[in-house]
Amino acid sequence: MNNNTTVDARGLSCPQPVILTLNAIKKMNDGEIIILVDTETSQENVCRAGKSQGWETAEVQPEGDAYRIILRKEI
Amino acid sequence: MLVGIESSDDAAVYKINEDVALIQTLDFFTPVVDDPYTFGQIAAANALSDVYAMGGEPFLALNIVCFPDCLDPLILSEILRGGQDKVTEAGAVLAGGHSVSDDEPKYGLSVSGFVNPLRIMTNNRAKPGDVLILTKPLGVGIINTAIKAGIASETASREAILSMTSLNRIGKEATQDINGVHSITDITGFGLLGHAIEMAEGSNVTFRIKSNDIPYIASAEEYANMGLIPAGAYKNRDFFIGRAFISDQIPVFLRDILFDPQTSGGLLISVAKEDSQQVLDNLINSPVAYACIGEVEVFSEKYVIVE
Structure with missing residues (x-):
């Protein structure tokens, strides 16, 4: 099963990207969450939010003016 | 002028005579909490703090207000009540102020305080030990x-x-x-x-x-x-x-x-x-x-x- 979801948090300032990430995590037991953010603050905060819930940061890729973060959790 | 822009202190200090120096400072910001009365208290405590940090005693404060026309004026009066209560607690007098219409509320104070020129506390005199x-x-x-x-x-x-x-x-x-x-x-x-x-x-x-x-x-x-x-x-x-x-x-x-x-x-x-x-x-x-x-x-x- 391909368990993944995408959260577009571009244009939002903290703590909104963190709230959206935590909400997405609540709906998933495992899999991959792709989060798009456009500030470094949001990027660091989203990675921490994931870590606090047991989701590892699999990838952070600069994408134009934004960052594409992949959080992953495997059971 | 005893303390001005050359140091990283937040307030200006001006010597009036051998016994008294005037501390002048201002600070204001956008709401950090939802409750207007609490916000007023916080903004006032924050503005008064610069006088205390210089070792002084605040005696006079003026309101600095930015407030949207579309918001309930009752919210503004709660903010001002919070500020008033803190200024009173500080033993100072709140004597009016100035407000402008703005998209986002902002509040703070301009505060004047007195300090003995020999007792001014700056942030650059820490000593080893x-x-x-x-x-x-x-x-x-x-x-x-x-x-x-x-x-x-x-x-x-x-x-x-x-x-x-x-x-x-x-x-x-x-x-x-x-x-x-x-x-x-x-x-x-x-x-x-x-x-x-x-x-x-x-x-x-x-x-x-x-x-x-x-x-x-x-x-x-x-x-x-x-x-x-x-x-x-x-x-x-x-x-x-x-x-x-x-x-x-x-x-x-x-x-x-x-x-x-x-x-x-x-x-x-x-x-x-x-x-x-x-x-x-x-x-x-x-x-x-x-x-x-x-x-x-x-x-x-x-x-x-x-x-």
Whole structure:
């Protein structure tokens, strides 16, 4: 099963990207969450939010003016 | 002019005669909490703090108000009531002010205070051998972010609000007439580390801070780990990190707390060791956590060492 979801948090300032990430995590037991953010603050905060819930940061890729973060959790 | 723009103090000090100097300061900002009365109290306590940090006594304040036409005027009167109550508590007089129409509410005060010219406390006279005392807990920037996210517990919100609305008068009075008090600053937007670096740099000394002794609001640890960290904390870290050494042993959340911008934060007092217990004894009635957090040494490599 391909368990993944995408959260577009571009244009939002903290703590909104963190709230959206935590909400997405609540709906998933495992899999991959792709989060798009456009500030470094949001990027660091989203990675921490994931870590606090047991989701590892699999990838952070600069994408134009934004960052594409992949959080992953495997059971 | 005794203290002007050349130092990184927040207030200007002008000598009127041999016995009296005028402290002039202003500060205002956008709401940090939803409740207008609480916001008014916080903004006023924050503005009054600059006078206390200079060792002075506030005597006159004017409101600075920006307020949208579309909002209920009752909200504004609550903000002003909060400000009035804090100014009254400070023993000063609130004598009007000025308001402009603006998209986002903003509130603060212009405050005038008096100080004996020989008793002015600046942030650049810490001396090796001094002890550093912090008069309020850290972490309110992180708690405020958690409040905005709707995640903060009631206890955490209450603790942060108590800290932000507490006047720094208690810290200032704790240092009054103690000759060993050399230097004071208040902890605001640059966080503990930013203001500590400014103070150490201005004094050409090194502050050795013991991370285990730093008081902070307990929930800040949980919220920092969740990524509820204000952008200002990262900005402070990037700006100040080169002038500090932070031991690898210090957990990430505590680093965040060190750089967390404080709203209406406490005083950082540099006092000779032999007089430090007197200052701590004088703080005994403080409603918030305070602690001795480190020592001042002869300058060595970095302005602040956190271990």
